[in-house]
Amino acid sequence: MLSYLIRRILYVLPVAFGVSVICFMLVQIAPGDPLTAIMPVDATAEEQAAMRAAYGLDKPLPVQYAIWIGNIVQGDMGKSIATGRPVAGEVLVAVNNSLLLAFSASVIAFPIGLFLGFLAGYFRDTLCDKAVTAIAIAGVSVPNYWLGIVLVIIFSVTLGWLPSMGAGPGGSQDWHWDWLHMRHLILPAVTLAVVPIGIVARTVRALVGDIFSMDFVQALYAKGMTRFDVLRHVMRNAAATALSVMGLQLGYLLGGSILIETVFNWPGSGFLLSNAIFQRDLPLLQGTILVLALFFVFANLIVDVLQAAIDPRIKRT
Amino acid sequence: MAATDLGKFSATPVTPGYWSGVFARLSRDPIAMLCLLILLALILSAMFAPYIGLADPYKGSMIKRLAAIGTPGYPLGSDEQGRDMLARLIYGGRLTLFIGLVPVVLAFFIGTALGILAGYLGGWVNTIIMRTVDVFFAFPSVLLAIAISGALGAGIVNSLVSLTIVFIPPITRVAESVTSGVRALDYIDAARASGGKTVTIIRVHVVGNVLGPIFVYATSLTSVCMILAAGLSFLGIGVSPPEPEWGLMLNTLRSAIYVNPWVAALPGLMVFITSLCLNLLSDGLRSAMNVKA
Numbered sequence: 001m002l003s004y005l006i007r008r009i010l011y012v013l014p015v016a017f018g019v020s021v022i023c024f025m026l027v028q029i030a031p032g033d034p035l036t037a038i039m040p041v042d043a044t045a046e047e048q049a050a051m052r053a054a055y056g057l058d059k060p061l062p063v064q065y066a067i068w069i070g071n072i073v074q075g076d077m078g079k080s081i082a083t084g085r086p087v088a089g090e091v092l093v094a095v096n097n098s099l100l101l102a103f104s105a106s107v108i109a110f111p112i113g114l115f116l117g118f119l120a121g122y123f124r125d126t127l128c129d130k131a132v133t134a135i136a137i138a139g140v141s142v143p144n145y146w147l148g149i150v151l152v153i154i155f156s157v158t159l160g161w162l163p164s165m166g167a168g169p170g171g172s173q174d175w176h177w178d179w180l181h182m183r184h185l186i187l188p189a190v191t192l193a194v195v196p197i198g199i200v201a202r203t204v205r206a207l208v209g210d211i212f213s214m215d216f217v218q219a220l221y222a223k224g225m226t227r228f229d230v231l232r233h234v235m236r237n238a239a240a241t242a243l244s245v246m247g248l249q250l251g252y253l254l255g256g257s258i259l260i261e262t263v264f265n266w267p268g269s270g271f272l273l274s275n276a277i278f279q280r281d282l283p284l285l286q287g288t289i290l291v292l293a294l295f296f297v298f299a300n301l302i303v304d305v306l307q308a309a310i311d312p313r314i315k316r317t
Numbered sequence: 318m319a320a321t322d323l324g325k326f327s328a329t330p331v332t333p334g335y336w337s338g339v340f341a342r343l344s345r346d347p348i349a350m351l352c353l354l355i356l357l358a359l360i361l362s363a364m365f366a367p368y369i370g371l372a373d374p375y376k377g378s379m380i381k382r383l384a385a386i387g388t389p390g391y392p393l394g395s396d397e398q399g400r401d402m403l404a405r406l407i408y409g410g411r412l413t414l415f416i417g418l419v420p421v422v423l424a425f426f427i428g429t430a431l432g433i434l435a436g437y438l439g440g441w442v443n444t445i446i447m448r449t450v451d452v453f454f455a456f457p458s459v460l461l462a463i464a465i466s467g468a469l470g471a472g473i474v475n476s477l478v479s480l481t482i483v484f485i486p487p488i489t490r491v492a493e494s495v496t497s498g499v500r501a502l503d504y505i506d507a508a509r510a511s512g513g514k515t516v517t518i519i520r521v522h523v524v525g526n527v528l529g530p531i532f533v534y535a536t537s538l539t540s541v542c543m544i545l546a547a548g549l550s551f552l553g554i555g556v557s558p559p560e561p562e563w564g565l566m567l568n569t570l571r572s573a574i575y576v577n578p579w580v581a582a583l584p585g586l587m588v589f590i591t592s593l594c595l596n597l598l599s600d601g602l603r604s605a606m607n608v609k610a
Binding site: 015255259 | 448449451452453455456457458459460463464465467468469470540544547548551552553554567571574575578579581582584585586588589592593595596597600
C-alpha cells in the first residue's frame, strides 16, 4: 500500500508541473500585449520598456515561468489587473463558494445516481431498467445552463418559491447555514446535480449488470445464499469503480460549475472566471484556472488512493 | 475458354461487408433511426435555410418584441429585438451544429493519428504523447474549453480551436489503448516477420482494426461538444451578436424570462434535442457495431 501511495504521489508531480505550464501559456496565447491593459495610451517607448522590466516581461519565457511559479509556491499569484487586489485572496473566497455548491450537488446526485443505477442493473431489461436508462440519457444530454434557466422560469418566475440569483439575501457574500441562505443554494445545486446523476446511474447500471453475469454470483446462489446476501457481494465488487466515477464527477462539478454559476450569479470560481475573461484580467484568469485544475488533480489522487484502499486488486497493476 | 472469362465465375461467395451489416443492424433500431431523421432534418433545414421561405433572421421590429408562441406571423414568437424566432432557431443551427460537430471531426483525425503512433511505436514516443495527454486530462473539459477560449478571445475560429484541443486528449487515449491491444496480436508479429514496413503495417493492418471503437467513442463526444459549443457562446466567448446561434440566443433572451419565459427557453431546447439525438444515435451505433463501452 505504501509503495503504491508513494508511486501515485510521485506521478502527480509531473502532471502538476504540466498543468502549471499550460496555465502559464494561457497568457502567452492571449492576443495583444498584456501591458496594454494597464498602460496609459500615450505612454512613451521608454515608459513601456520600464514597465516591461518591472513586470519581468523582458526576460525569456522559461525565466518568466520560473519567477511566476516561484511566486505561486510562496502563495503570491500576482495582482488582479481590474481590481488591484491579490489574486490568491479572490480565488480562495470564490473557490470556497464553488466547493460549497459542488459538494451540495454531489450530496443530491450521488445517492440518487447510485440508487437508480443499482435498480436498473439489478432489474436488467425490465420497465424499471428502461425508465432509468431514459432518465440517465436525458441527464447526460441536457445542457445544464439551459436547465437552470428552465428551473428559474418554473420555481422563481412562475411559482415564486425560490430566489433565482446570488448566494444570499440582498446579494450577500457571506455564507451562513440558515434557511435564508440555503434557499439560494437549492436551484443551482439541483441543476448542477442532473448531469452527474445521469453519469453515475449509467456507469453503475453497466457495472452491476456485468457483475451479476459473473460466475461467482452463480456460485453464491448455488451455495444457497439469499438474494440480499448476494447483493452485498455485488456491491462490494462495484464499490471501487463507483467511487472513482463519483470522485471524478466531484472534480468535474467544481470545474464545470462555471456556466451554472453564471446563470445563477453564484459568487464562485466560475463567476470570477467569467469576470476575468471579460475584463481581460489575465492574472486572475490564470490563477483561477490553476487553482481549479490543481484541485481536480488532487481529487483524482485521493480517489485513486481510496480506490486502492478498498479494492486490493488495483495495487497490483 | 479464354482465361479472362473465368473471372466471371468467381468461386468467392458475395458476403455483405462489415459496414453494410452495421447499417442493417442500425436501421432496425427504431430509436436510432428516429434520432438520425431528426438530426438530418435539423442539418438540412439549417443548410437550406435561405431557400425555405423563412423570415429574415436579422430583421427586428421594435413594436413586435417578445411576441408569444403562436402569434400570427411569428409561429414560435419573436426575440428581444422583435426578430422571428423560428427563422433564428433554424438559422442558428448553422453555427451551433458547425461549431458543435467540426471540433470532434478534427480531434478524431488528430487524436487517432497520435494514439496510433503512441500505441504502435511505444517507447519514448508513447511516453511523450501520453504524458502530455495526462496533463490535459487534469483539466475538466468545460474548464479547459473556457480557459482557452477566454484567453484567445471570442470568435468562431477560436471556439473551434479550443474545442478541438479539448477533445484531442480523450480520443488519443482511447486510440492508444485500442492500438496497443491490436499491436500485441499475433498477425502483427507475422506481418513484421514477413518484412512489412511500419508505415505499411499501420496502414494495412492497424488502422482498419482500431478505427471502429475510436469512431464510436468520438460519436459519443459529439453531444458534449455541442453543449460546450453553445455554452461558450452562452458565456459570450463564442459567436458574437447579431449572429443567430443557440447558446448566444439563450444568453440574450435571459432578460426576457419575466416577460415571455417559454420563448426564452426555446434555443436551449434546440441544444437539448440535438444533444439527446446525438447521444441516442451514438448508443445505437455502439450496439450496432458491437463495441463495448
